[in-house]
Amino acid sequence: MTTPNGNHMHTVDLETMKLREQVFEYARRRMNYDPPPLDGPKTISELRAAVPATVTEEGMGGIEALSLFENVLAEATISNDHPNYLSFIPCAPTEAATLFDLIVSASTIYGGSWMEGAGAVYAENQVLEWLATEAGMPEGAGGVFVQGGTLGNLSALVAARHTAKEALLATGKSLPARWRFACSSEAHSSLKAAARVMDVDIVPVPVNAEGRLTGEALEKTLEGDWDGIFAVVATGGTTNFGIVDELEAVGKVTKAHNVWFHVDGAYGIAAMLAPTTKHLFAGVALADSFIVDPHKWLFAPFDACALVYRDPELGRVTHTQHAEYLDALENPEEWNPSDYAYNLTRRPRGLPLWFSLATYGVAAYREAIEQNIQLAYKIANEIRRRPDLDLVRDPQLSVVVFTKKGWKLEDYTRWSNKLLADGIGFVVPSSHKGEPNTRFAIVNPRTSYESLVEILDTMV
Ligand SMILES: *Cc1c(COP(=O)(O)O)cnc(C)c1O
Numbered sequence: 272m273t274t275p276n277g278n279h280m281h282t283v284d285l286e287t288m289k290l291r292e293q294v295f296e297y298a299r300r301r302m303n304y305d306p307p308p309l310d311g312p313k314t315i316s317e318l319r320a321a322v323p324a325t326v327t328e329e330g331m332g333g334i335e336a337l338s339l340f341e342n343v344l345a346e347a348t349i350s351n352d353h354p355n356y357l358s359f360i361p362c363a364p365t366e367a368a369t370l371f372d373l374i375v376s377a378s379t380i381y382g383g384s385w386m387e388g389a390g391a392v393y394a395e396n397q398v399l400e401w402l403a404t405e406a407g408m409p410e411g412a413g414g415v416f417v418q419g420g421t422l423g424n425l426s427a428l429v430a431a432r433h434t435a436k437e438a439l440l441a442t443g444k445s446l447p448a449r450w451r452f453a454c455s456s457e458a459h460s461s462l463k464a465a466a467r468v469m470d471v472d473i474v475p476v477p478v479n480a481e482g483r484l485t486g487e488a489l490e491k492t493l494e495g496d497w498d499g500i501f502a503v504v505a506t507g508g509t510t511n512f513g514i515v516d517e518l519e520a521v522g523k524v525t526k527a528h529n530v531w532f533h534v535d536g537a538y539g540i541a542a543m544l545a546p547t548t549k550h551l552f553a554g555v556a557l558a559d560s561f562i563v564d565p566h567k568w569l570f571a572p573f574d575a576c577a578l579v580y581r582d583p584e585l586g587r588v589t590h591t592q593h594a595e596y597l598d599a600l601e602n603p604e605e606w607n608p609s610d611y612a613y614n615l616t617r618r619p620r621g622l623p624l625w626f627s628l629a630t631y632g633v634a635a636y637r638e639a640i641e642q643n644i645q646l647a648y649k650i651a652n653e654i655r656r657r658p659d660l661d662l663v664r665d666p667q668l669s670v671v672v673f674t675k676k677g678w679k680l681e682d683y684t685r686w687s688n689k690l691l692a693d694g695i696g697f698v699v700p701s702s703h704k705g706e707p708n709t710r711f712a713i714v715n716p717r718t719s720y721e722s723l724v725e726i727l728d729t730m731v
Contacts, residue, residue: 290333297341302369306717307350309694318347351573354717355696355726360510360538360564363715364572364623371626372572375618382619385605392608395621398628402563403579405543407556414560414578414586415611416621420537421461423562423576426590426612428452428465428502430560430580431531433589435501447499453492454504455484455516459535462504474500482512482664486520502531507552507561508539511701511710512663513647513670515539518554526557534561537576538714541568542668544633545641551667560586568640568669568714571624578612586611639716643669647713650723657727663703669713672703675730680707686730696726 274280283291301307313321321343325331331339351362364372381387382395395416403412417423432450439446453474454462466473476492479485484505493500503525505516518534525532534540534555540563543552555561560580565571580586591601591610600607609615628636647669654660654673663672675682683700687709690696701710711723 290337293334293337297337298373302366306353306355308346309350309353309356309691309697310346311349311691311697313347318343349691349697352715353697354715354719355698355722356715357711357713357718357723357726358697358699360567360712361714362566362573363570363717364566365570365627365631367630368571368623368627371623374626375620375622380619382617383609383615384600384607385602386600386607388608388619389605391619391622392606394625395608395619396606398621398625399577399579401628401633402577406540406552406558406561406579408558408579408581411583412579412581413583413606413611414580415608415614415617416565416619417576417578417612417614417617418574418620419566420459420535420562420564420576421464422613423537423564423578424459424461424504424533424535425465425468426578426586426614427533427560427562427580428462428469428471428504429613430586430589431502431533432469432471434531434585449499450501451499452502452504453489453500454535455506455509457482457484457509457511457514458504458506459510459537461537462535471501472499478514482509482514484516484521486517486524489521489524497528497530500528500530502533504533504535505554506539507534507536507555508542508668510538511670511703512672513539513666513668513712514664515542515548515551515667518552519557520554522554522557531559532557534558536561537564538567539668541640542644544637545644546637547641547644548668565621565624568643569624569636570627570639570716575620575624577621580611583611640669642716643713643718646718646720646723647671647711649720650711650713650727653724653727660727660730663708670710671713672701672708672710674706674708678707678730683707683709690726690729695729696722698726 380391382391385392396413399413450471451474453476455478456475457478476484476488505518505521507515522532540561542548562576562578565575566573587610590612592615647666651662651666651671654662659676661674663674680700687699690698698709700707702708
């Protein structure tokens with residue numbers, strides 16, 4: 272048999288055919304759930320009792336393994352795309368993005384080099400270019416889709432330090448005893464992880480009453496001592512509260528001191544697409560690099576982080592791996608995604624987002640994100656209205672943090688466990704300044720006001 276473009280198709284035996292159909296059938300079934308079952312974790316002893324030895328010399332056969340996955344293993348995972356999964360930052364991929372993830376898997380494209388992946392890299396780069404343009408970055412900005420925000424932040428910071436170091440060496444200046452970067456005290460844990468990996472120090476800058484990093488606080492904290500500071504990281508939407516730092520003011524301070532400005536927008540930069548919140552992100556235009564996770568609020572499946580550099584060449588000289596067998600790949604005309612982050616082999620994980628954008632158009636994204644924000648503001652009003660509940664902070668994006676009067680951590684935990692056990696929602700306790708609270712992180716277009724009100728009603 273041949274396909275319309277002349278490729279040969281192999282004839283598969285009946286058993287393979289059957290497995291293929293069953294796998295597609297399962298994928299179809301999973302995608303048809305409305306909503307998917309929330310499910311929940313099981314203990315290791317429960318799983319031991321329910322799951323036989325699966326990795327054996329003979330194998331157990333695909334049909335059986337698939338059935339074990341569907342009926343036992345999958346049920347012991349929480350569906351992140353359930354509309355009432357409101358913990359951490361959920362993941363709510365579009366139909367098109369999920370479908371295309373299957374195609375990426377079926378295509379075996381090496382996404383690390385232009386030589387092997389040109390068509391895929393070209394499409395991924397269109398998405399990066401679009402993100403850069405939305406952020407107000409100049410032409411030529413670009414980067415790579417890495418596995419997640421943790422790796423994106425690390426890769427950007429390594430490029431920042433490399434750039435600072437080269438600048439000092441080029442002018443014959445001595446290197447600082449310790450390298451440091453500054454970020455707000457509410458910045459994401461991945462920055463501490465990056466500092467550990469890089470063996471550098473963090474200068475924590477206190478936030479203002481609204482939870483934002485400001486330009487003044489940055490200046491004041493450093494008190495004119497910028498020695499060893501190779502980057503300032505501002506957050507475009509904190510994970511816990513969805514608070515956006517004063518990006519423009521912070522960016523201006525970094526320019527005055529000639530220091531790399533990185534914006535961690537893993538969750539929040541998506542909100543630059545929404546009319547209501549666009550203005551909060553004007554300062555990203557000043558950034559030397561930013562990240563945003565499509566698996567958070569750009570409706571793409573796990574796992575993807577778009578890392579964008581204002582001047583990608585600075586990322587390239589930092590991260591390119593050199594080896595005799597890799598040198599065939601180094602053609603200056605060609606864009607090798609591996610060169611722009613701490614990674615080599617990669618799947619073209621930006622493609623599900625590309626296909627989804629191409630399918631629905633950018634306007635649908637703006638609308639969906641705006642709708643999440645309006646829902647967050649609306650449920651915040653309902654929380655304000657209820658005498659037994661208190662908003663911890665006014666939401667800026669789509670995270671709503673609140674407390675129940677008189678509740679201790681045990682009360683939140685008991686309530687949260689029951690909510691999950693009843694299959695209603697996944698809303699875990701959180702805390703702020705040692706005080707327990709809970710939060711709704713809303714990034715799923717299927718999350719409804721009514722279901723959020725129902726969840727509030729269960730807090731008794
Ligand atoms: C989620 C998040 C990260 C880490 O991203 P991963 O994809 O989980 O590695 C970093 N920064 C912020 C602000 C985040 O919300």
